[in-house]
Amino acid sequence: xxxxAVLCGLGGALPERIVSNEELAAQLxxxxxxxxxxxxxGQRHVVAPGQSTSDLAVQAxxxxxxxxxxxxxxxxxxxxxxxxxxxxxxxxxxPCPATAPDVAHRLGLGxxxxxxxxxxxxxFVYALATAASMITAGVAGRALVIGAxxxxxxxxxxxxxTRAIFGDGAGAVVLRAGEAGEPGALLGFDLGSDGSGxxxxxxxxxxxxxxxxxxxxxxxxEFFTMDGRPVFTRAVLDMSRxxxxxxxxxxxxxxxxxxxxxHQANIRxxxxxxxxxxxxxxxxxxxxxxxxxxxxxxxxxxxRDAVAGGELQPGHRVLLTGFGGGLTWGSAALVWPExxxxxxxx
Amino acid sequence: MSAPVMPTQESLKHRVxxxxxxxxxxxxxxxxxxATFDELEIDSLILVELxxxxxxxxxxxxxxxxxxxxxxxxEAVAVIRAKADRS
Numbered sequence: 001x002x003x004x005a006v007l008c009g010l011g012g013a014l015p016e017r018i019v020s021n022e023e024l025a026a027q028l029x030x031x032x033x034x035x036x037x038x039x040x041x042g043q044r045h046v047v048a049p050g051q052s053t054s055d056l057a058v059q060a061x062x063x064x065x066x067x068x069x070x071x072x073x074x075x076x077x078x079x080x081x082x083x084x085x086x087x088x089x090x091x092x093x094x095p096c097p098a099t100a101p102d103v104a105h106r107l108g109l110g111x112x113x114x115x116x117x118x119x120x121x122x123x124f125v126y127a128l129a130t131a132a133s134m135i136t137a138g139v140a141g142r143a144l145v146i147g148a149x150x151x152x153x154x155x156x157x158x159x160x161x162t163r164a165i166f167g168d169g170a171g172a173v174v175l176r177a178g179e180a181g182e183p184g185a186l187l188g189f190d191l192g193s194d195g196s197g198x199x200x201x202x203x204x205x206x207x208x209x210x211x212x213x214x215x216x217x218x219x220x221x222e223f224f225t226m227d228g229r230p231v232f233t234r235a236v237l238d239m240s241r242x243x244x245x246x247x248x249x250x251x252x253x254x255x256x257x258x259x260x261x262x263h264q265a266n267i268r269x270x271x272x273x274x275x276x277x278x279x280x281x282x283x284x285x286x287x288x289x290x291x292x293x294x295x296x297x298x299x300x301x302x303x304r305d306a307v308a309g310g311e312l313q314p315g316h317r318v319l320l321t322g323f324g325g326g327l328t329w330g331s332a333a334l335v336w337p338e339x340x341x342x343x344x345x346x
Numbered sequence: 347m348s349a350p351v352m353p354t355q356e357s358l359k360h361r362v363x364x365x366x367x368x369x370x371x372x373x374x375x376x377x378x379x380x381a382t383f384d385e386l387e388i389d390s391l392i393l394v395e396l397x398x399x400x401x402x403x404x405x406x407x408x409x410x411x412x413x414x415x416x417x418x419x420x421e422a423v424a425v426i427r428a429k430a431d432r433s
Contacts, residue, residue: 038391230410232394268391272398 001179005132005143005186009174010339011063012304013056014045014167014291021164028160035164040267044167044292046152052093056170057103057148060300061085064144064172065107067340082174084140085114086131088123088147088296090325091154092116095206103146113140119193120201121263121324123147123296124171125332128320129189135177146172147296154203156223165266166224167292171300183314184337190246191330197234200227201325235269238329239321240276246331247319254278258316259306259336263323264288264298273321285311295324307339314338358430359423365399366392366419383415383422390415393422406430 020043021032035041047056065082085107087100100114119126124147131143148170155162178185203224204210205217239262247254254277262270267286274284287305294301299320306312314336321331367374370392377386383393393413400406406429413422 038389229390229394232391233398233410236398268395272395275399276402 001181003136003138004178004180004182005135005175006178006182007173007184007186007334007337008176008178008339009064009066009068010172010300010304010307011060011065011067012169012171012297012301013059013063014169014301015047015051015056017046017048018043019046019167024160024164028158028163030160030164038266038268039165039292040270040286040289041164041167041292042289044294045169047150047168051150052153053089053091053148053150053170054093054099054102054106056150056168056297057087057089057099057146057172058106060148060170060172060297061103061107061144061146064146064174068174068176069340082109082142082144083112084131084134084143085109085112086117086127086143086145087114088117088119088127088145089149090118090120090123090295091149091151099148100146104144107144109144119296119324119326119328119330121265121293121295121298122322122326122328122330123149123324124299125189125320125322125330126191126328127296128173128175128186128332129191129330131175132186132189135175141177143175144172145175146170147298147300149295149297151224151293151295154222154224156220156225159223159225161228162224162226165226165293167294169291169294169297169301171294171297171302171304173300173303182337183335185334187250187333187335188246189330189332190242190249192238192242192328194238194327197230197327198325200231200234200327201225232266232269232272234327235263235265235323236272236276238327239263239269239273239323239331242323242329242331243273243277243319243321246321246333250333252317252319252333256317257283257319259283259285259312260319260321261285261299261302261306261312262321263293264291264302265293265323298322312336358427359419362396362400362423362426363419366396369395369399377419380418380420382418388415400426404430
């Protein structure tokens with residue numbers, strides 16, 4: 001058997017504060033009906049003042065690590081301590097340095113390799129591919145992979161669309177070295193990007209492009225912006241193409257996939273991907289009505305909710321697919337393993 | 347997979363109308379009334395979703411914004427038809 005990266009732990013964290021559609025409707029020209037019919041979102045969680053991406057990442061990471069320890073009757077096979085932390089985020093605590101070393105430190109993981117991955121909503125799939133590849137190559141033995149974002153900190157308070165869509169959160173998995181063929185072994189990845197679409201999902205100010213120009217940034221350029229309709233089309237086409245491409249490589253038909261856990265962008269994007277791939281509704285995992293689009297956290301949070309709700313079972317063939325700023329997209333496939341997970345989150 | 351068979355103008359209209367009605371729960375009689383999508387209060391995402399379905403089912407690639415909410419069903423079908431004829 002060849003060496004493979006095996007998923008063996010799962011966790012998630014959401015900030016306490018919930019912002020309902022009604023609360024948004026009281027501040028902006030929108031309504032619960034408008035938001036629900038266009039996005040499928042009913043509420044989202046947002047961080048408290050002073051709470052940051054690393055705070056959520058530490059909580060989710062701790063939960064994933066606890067879940068990876070196994071139980072008395074099914075102990076962890078023990079392939080050594082965590083020696084790698086990969087954090088996917090587009091809202092790091094600071095522009096420099098990366099947030100992952102701080103998270104690793106606060107989790108008490110010692111002087112492990114740690115770094116951030118920036119691929120916006122595809123970040124978790126990119127981070128998973130990076131960590132899995134490092135395990136397969138023998139560079140790491142056990143990795144904590146976290147997707148964490150606090151987009152509430154970069155949204156334009158007056159933008160009714162982005163404020164309705166995005167929520168804060170963190171999700172994490174633990175990967176360990178194992179053997180191909182084990183449940184939980186990552187079977188393959190499909191990754192891609194198209195920088196010609198960089199302006200479609202962006203924060204214009206705050207990087208070296210703006211700072212190299214004298215004078216303050218133009219009004220509003222510090223905020224996140226998204227060009228909704230072209231993003232909708234690209235999200236559907238790129239997640240569908242990426243999924244198809246990976247399914248061909250793995251040798252599964254779309255009908256043979258038990259659960260498709262796509263980036264929770266918008267329920268209508270999920271349904272349109274289902275339409276393109278010929279999926280039935282029961283194959284599509286959706287939790288965005290409760291959490292919104294949590295960017296890099298969305299796939300692991302959806303996994304955690306699907307496990308907690310009994311929708312995702314050991315032995316299920318699972319396809320993960322994401323799309324985000326960059327533009328970027330990526331997919332991963334695995335057979336779901338037995339996991340010890342904590343309580344379902346709110 | 348065989349190439350999609352391109353329907354005639356009239357059958358394309360029926361197909362688009364049936365598709366909008368089936369997928370998005372809109373009344374075909376209202377669609378045929380000559381009212382614009384705006385007047386029928388169709389949200390703009392439906393036109394994006396419709397473009398994606400036409401691309402998959404008929405291989406017709408519509409650019410972003412080509413189907414406008416100011417169109418009637420007949421105007422939308424004319425744009426789709428013209429695109430199909432060019433591809």
